[in-house]
Every structure is written in structure tokens, then in C-alpha cells.
Amino acid sequence: MSEFEDKVLRIVKKIPPGKTMSYKQVAEKAGSPKAWRAVGSCLKKNNNPAIPCHRVIKSDGSPGGYNKGRKLKIKKLKQEGAQIKEL
DNA sequence: CGTATGACGTGCA
DNA sequence: GTGCACGCCATAC
Numbered sequence: 001m002s003e004f005e006d007k008v009l010r011i012v013k014k015i016p017p018g019k020t021m022s023y024k025q026v027a028e029k030a031g032s033p034k035a036w037r038a039v040g041s042c043l044k045k046n047n048n049p050a051i052p053c054h055r056v057i058k059s060d061g062s063p064g065g066y067n068k069g070r071k072l073k074i075k076k077l078k079q080e081g082a083q084i085k086e087l
Numbered sequence: 088c089g090t091a092t093g094a095c096g097t098g099c100a
Numbered sequence: 101g102t103g104c105a106c107g108c109c110a111t112a113c
Contacts, residue, residue: 004110023095027109038110040094045111058095065094073094 005042007031012043015055018081022059040064061085 007030015021023036030039043053047067054073058064062085066073074086 002110027095032109034096034107035109036095037093037108041092041110041112042094044094053094056094060096063094067094070094 001046004030004032004035004038005046008039008042009046009048009051012051012053012056015052017052017055020055020057020077020082020084023056023064024059026056055080055082057082057084 008026011026011029012021023039024033027033027036027039032038039056043051043056044065044067047053054063054066054076056064057077061083063070063073063077074084077084078086
């Protein structure tokens with residue numbers, strides 16, 4: 001696993017319930033403020049159950065995508081109380 | 088090693 | 101406000 005992936009997964013894993021972080025924010029904390037592209041690519045390949053990747057959304061507040069289905073992602077976010085544009 | 092793609096973001100019409 | 105195009109990093113082939 002690359003260092004970047006480890007950082008990203010680590011940060012996403014640290015996202016508290018009811019909160020959401022944009023890919024850019026995660027990339028920034030990962031050490032590469034311009035690697036949000038890789039963040040999504042990395043998460044989609046590392047859909048680890050310990051990683052609440054559904055809490056990672058786009059900067060505009062949209063849920064973006066999800067390996068298990070965007071709908072499920074939205075559902076989980078709403079269930080946790082996360083504010084997204086699907087409300 | 089080089090090319091193509093992606094769960095994106097920003098800019099412009 | 102919406103739609104299209106370009107740019108970016110990392111991964112896969």
C-alpha cells in the first residue's frame with residue numbers, strides 16, 4: 001500500500017459520525033492538497049469496511065459516488081445526520 | 088515505462 | 101444556475 005493511500009484511509013477513518021469531508025480536504029490532510037483525484041481513485045479500490053468512505057463527499061456537498069451505490073451513501077449520510085445536497 | 092481512466096475541482100460560456 | 105472543457109494525482113494495464 002502506498003504512503004498516500006495509508007494517509008487517506010487513515011484520515012477518512014478518523015472522520016467522526018455525522019460529519020463529512022470533501023475529497024480535497026482529505027487530500028490536503030494527506031499531504032497532497034492537489035491529489036483529491038487520487039483520493040477517490042484510492043478509496044474506490046480500497047473499499048475497506050473500516051473506512052467510512054461514504055463520509056467523503058464532493059466540495060459542493062454532493063455525495064459523489066460510492067462502490068456500493070450512491071443511493072446507499074446518501075442514505076447512510078442522512079441517517080448519520082450529515083448535511084448533503086440530497087436533502 | 089507510457090497511456091488511459093477515475094468516487095473530482097475549478098473556470099468559463 | 102447549468103453544462104462543457106481542462107487540469108490534477110495515483111492506479112491499472
